[in-house]
Amino acid sequence: MKPLPFSLRAALRLLLTAGALGLGLPQTAPADPASRTVTDMNGKVVSIPYSVNRVGSTGAVNQMVLMLGTPWKLTVVSPANRDNRWMRRVYPGIAEAAAPFSGSDVNMEELIKSKPDAIFLIDNSGTHSSFKSLPKLQESGIPVIQVHLRTPEEMKQAVRLVGETLGPQERQNAERFCQEYDAILARIRAKIAPLPCGERLKVYRAGGINGLTSEGGNTITTSWIEEAGGINVVAAAGIQALGASITMEDVLQWNPDVIITMGVAAKEAVLARPEWKSVNAVRNGRVYVSPVGVYQWSVRSAETALQNLWAAKVIHPELFPDLDMNAEVRHFYQIYYGCELSEAEANEILNPPK
Amino acid sequence: MQPTEESLQAPKKLPEENSALVLFVLIALLLALFAASFAWGRYPISLGQLFRVIEAKITGVPSGLPAAMESVVFNIRMPRIFAALLIGSALSVAGSTYQGLFRNPMVSSDILGASSGAGFGAAAAILLSLGLTGIQVSSFICSLAAVVLTLLVGSIVERDGRSSGLSLVLTGMVVSTLFSSFIAISKYVADPEEKLPAITFWLMGGLSSVGARDLRIALIPMAIGFVPILLLRWKLNVLSFGDEEARALGLETSRLRIFLIVCSTLLTAASVSISGMIGWVGLIVPHLARMLVGPNYSILLPVSALLGGLFLLIVDNVARCAFAVEVPIGILTSIIGAPFFVYLLVKGKKGWT
Structure with missing residues (x-):
């Protein structure tokens, strides 16, 4: 068998490592330039549009979207998010977002009408009530990206994943957040670790x-x-x-x-x-x-x-x-x-x- | 007395002969379980410590035991034990009364919308962050409001037709559904991290939030509802024959009916407003009581009250002791209630009137 060219091998290795870490990277040589893939935290490879401009979630992930520099990409939320005072303070445009999510359910027509490029769902693997409408969502063809949010590591991974889904600039902001998160933890640990x-x-x-x-x-x-x-x-x-x-x-x-x-x-x-x-x-x-x-x-x-x-x-x-x-x-x-x-x-x- | 009459009465009399014995056994069981419940719980208290804590409370001399222990006995176990007894009795008495009033074995204490009304009241209060007392007051008021709505609509529906009670039961179902939708709307707009779990938690029912103060307040509407029903219980026998027969016996039926509905509603509303939705008690306990002592309300009602208290006390002891995570009592009553109800269905109408 002919050995693979070096660059391709390197790209493949990178992709594999990144995939294992749950990071994923935009495909280097996409078959379809209109789309790329990300690997969600369940290890599932999800195909998303090349440029993602309309996303949303049931709850916590919406905070992450708002945080990464392009809050206007948050177009699908839950009613509780839309009425949230601080969400409105940091991004008044949220008042115009569609709100098809409620608890663990979603109004599918309202969701489809809002034309999302991708949807994030929180799945804490059995410990959190799973999203009731997941099968319905997956059938609809809307890319569903699942995240776990149980530990600081998972939290950072989720922020990176959200950033990566949104685009390069957001990915960078996500990285910055993760570094700051680590810095916060390091600051605390320096004082807490010596505690008997x-x-x-x-x-x-x-x-x-x-x-x-x-x-x-x-x-x-x-x-x-x-x-x-x-x-x-x-x-x-x-x-x-x-x-x-x-x-x-x-x-x-x-x-x-x-x-x-x-x-x-x-x-x-x-x-x-x-x-x-x-x-x-x-x-x-x-x-x-x-x-x-x-x-x-x-x-x-x-x-x-x-x-x-x-x-x-x-x-x-x-x-x-x-x-x-x-x-x-x-x-x-x-x-x-x-x-x-x-x-x-x-x-x-x-x-x-x- | 003629032998034929005696032979006619013999099979009917049988459960009533039992009634004294049943009453005695129930009261004995209840007292025993009441006392034992003080010794059960997740906080380890030995019998000796329990007696010392109680002795200290009575004599006023400090027991020397940790303050937490005294708190467990008097602030946690005691209110819960009384709550279980009172709510179990109240729901069962209300259920028995409704079953007699509507001459329908399938109705229960929440048939006129009391539970859904209370649920909506609680959900709204949780959304408005009104706190525990606010939740109780709001659910009590909404519970009454739901029943009043049922009675109003029911009276319009029944205006020209014969008063059958059936239309009231149907109206009750409609109003229940309406308030259930209001609950769904509240859940839809609730913040999923803080408010939504609180609403869901309340709806599942439980006695873990009931404190001594809540109980004292709830006792007032409960007593106002309970005493008249107990005094008028023999009239329920006549009402359960049907309106025409009752009128023939000289009873002013419609006014009596409304009065008894109001009393039962007070019992139900006071219960669900502090305990959340606890299903099935008001449905199965009256049936169980009827199986034990027959359909005569003069004995059926006290037995229902005792049996209901006993039942809920047992279930609540399981709920609070069995696991590290408390099991919602509404779930337990449904798990026990549903199979029992199937048993009743299989057994047929035996034991009913």
Whole structure:
């Protein structure tokens, strides 16, 4: 067999490595110049138009699209995204986007009408309720790119994948974000890594109307709690589920030192109820509401990069005396969304109202 | 007494002879389970510690045990145990009453739209971030509103026709569907990370959010609903014969019917507004009670109340103790309820009137 020419072999190797990493690259010698392929995080090779101008998703991925320099490419969202105050602040044009997604379903006609070039779906491999309309979507011929968002690594990979799908410039911005994400983690780890096990605080992430919904191991929640020098008590108890219903008796037994709630309602429930009074975190006034910007920081969007920083300061304030979260928020929004926030606005993100 | 009459009555009397025994056994079981439930839970408390905690509470002398333990017993287990008993009883009594009123064994406590109304009220309150109390108040009001709507529409539909109750049941289904659509709309616009899971969670039903204060508040409408039904329970026997027979016996049926509907609705609305949707209890417990003591409401109603409380207490104990992740109680009642209902269908109409 004749050996392949060097350049082709190199290109092939590059493609294979990149594919294995889930990065993918535009095909060097496309059979059809109008299209290219990307490899999604399920390892599936997806053919997409050469130039992608109209994309969208059910939720968190939309934040990533807005972040990569070409927010106008976000044309398909969910109603909750469209009405989201901060999404409108960083990109007012979102008000004109189509909103066919709701929960795990999609209005197919509305979606097709909006002519998307590609759709991103979040699939956390069985731990997250899978998208109900996936077969319907795939039949429609609209390219579907699936991402997982469970760890910082997956988060970065997803941002790169979104960037790559959108185009070269966005790919570059994605790379920049990933470097900054790593820099944030490195900053925290420098302070957190020397902490002995005994000083890692027990952290409980409270959600839902009664504060009894939480997230277990192998979720982004566990990841930022651990990065920030805490232990996710739910994960430590062996619970894996996303959106797990926790029993109050377990919470009392775990006796967390810090409670971080998703939403103000959960914090109010925790502070109002007598059964929470004996929990360490409540006794010591260490109940905090997770920040909410363009997306909930505590869950699966790229703003979770900031959550690591915020949580580290909240859990171990003594280690981060100089960390100015307000400035960090404004910096992030300026760089990634091109949006100058006032100090008051950044403060509102850090202390979300009801 | 003539022998023929006696032989006619003999088979009918049988369940009623049992009734005293059934009542006794149920009360004994209920008391035993009530006490035992305090000892069950995910937080390890030994019997000795439990007694010390209770003793400390009664005497006021500190027990020396961790504060968390006292909190588990009095702030978590106690409200939940009472909630399970009360809600189970309320839903069963409401279900029995509706079944008698409409002379239809397939109706349950939420037949007039109370549950869907409550569900929508809760979903709207969650969307508006009204907090736990807001959710309860809103779902209670919407629950009542849904039933009022059913009654209004039902009265228009029934105006010239004969009052059969059937049109009211059908209207109830329509109103339920309407409010279910409102729930769907709320879910459609809800933020998928925070609000949507909260709505779904509420709709699945559960007692984990019920605190002592909520229970005290819910007790008021429950008592207002329960006491009149209990006092008028013998009239339900007459009503279940049908309106004509009841009128022949000198009962003002339509007013009595409305009054009993209002009482049952209060019971249902107060229950679902604090527990979320707990299906099947109001349908199967009345049937179970009827199998035990027969169709006579003077005994059927108390037995339904006891049995309903017992049933929900058992199910809730499973929900809160069995797994590290709490199982929504609505799912458990459906898993138990659906096969049981099939059994009833197979068994046919035996045990009904």
